[in-house]
Amino acid sequence: MRLVTLGPPGAGKGTQTDRLAEHYQIKHISTGDMLREEMRNNTPIGREITGIMNAGQLVPDEVVNSMVSALIRGMAKDEGFVFDGFPRNVKQAEFLDNLLSKEPEVSRIKRVIYITAPDEVILARMAGRRVCPHCGSVFHVEHHPPKVDGSCDSCHNALVQREDDKESTVLNRLKIYRTQTEPVIDYYSKKDLLVVVSGVADIKMTTRKLIDILGE
Numbered sequence: 527m528r529l530v531t532l533g534p535p536g537a538g539k540g541t542q543t544d545r546l547a548e549h550y551q552i553k554h555i556s557t558g559d560m561l562r563e564e565m566r567n568n569t570p571i572g573r574e575i576t577g578i579m580n581a582g583q584l585v586p587d588e589v590v591n592s593m594v595s596a597l598i599r600g601m602a603k604d605e606g607f608v609f610d611g612f613p614r615n616v617k618q619a620e621f622l623d624n625l626l627s628k629e630p631e632v633s634r635i636k637r638v639i640y641i642t643a644p645d646e647v648i649l650a651r652m653a654g655r656r657v658c659p660h661c662g663s664v665f666h667v668e669h670h671p672p673k674v675d676g677s678c679d680s681c682h683n684a685l686v687q688r689e690d691d692k693e694s695t696v697l698n699r700l701k702i703y704r705t706q707t708e709p710v711i712d713y714y715s716k717k718d719l720l721v722v723v724s725g726v727a728d729i730k731m732t733t734r735k736l737i738d739i740l741g742e
């Protein structure tokens with residue numbers, strides 16, 4: 527099964543994507559994680575995108591599209607995945623469509639899950655989010671605190687706030703989301719692929735609802 531999740535930053539895309547990937551045993555593809563890895567490894571792409579990422583702007587389509595295309599081409603035609611953070615604008619959605627349009631039915635996007643959340647929830651979630659720069663584990667100071675304050679449960683490295691989770695940057699990311707990513711919702715709605723769920727509802731019940739819609 528091949529899926530896409532959409533929604534504002536902090537709506538809970540990562541959480542639902544993880545849970546669906548686990549349930550269906552499909553790959554969780556986060557373009558944000560792929561780009562952060564380029565930065566961690568200090569590759570030429572990583573160096574090119576650091577300023578853009580830290581400012582909360584979108585990385586150029588060519589960079590993201592070529593990473594996604596290489597990944598999909600390396601997969602079996604029936605291998606499932608769920609995208610988290612891609613496509614981020616209509617051009618990327620069209621690129622994905624073109625990439626899969628000549629493929630068999632099983633390779634196409636089956637559903638697009640749109641996770642909604644109000645701005646005040648998003649701001650509170652992002653302000654409290656802490657990440658491990660070493661292994662990528664994600665915590666929240668209130669809702670999902672680490673066992674030892676400020677230290678990663680998995681690898682015990684010091685947790686940090688992502689540069690792009692700082693409030694002024696989050697506001698900028700929301701603005702970019704409204705202008706560039708929201709039109710993607712309409713794009714998939716016209717194709718009759720959209721499923722809408724609330725990012726503030728109970729996490730387990732939301733996953734259950736999605737599995738009921740998508741099928742076991």
Ligand code: AMP
Nearest residue numbers: 557558579582583584585590611612614
């Ligand atoms: P995320 O982890 O999905 O919140 O993404 C973090 C940042 O990575 C975004 O603010 C962008 O700078 C960049 N990014 C992730 N996915 C994309 C994409 N599909 N297109 C452009 N930039 C992206």
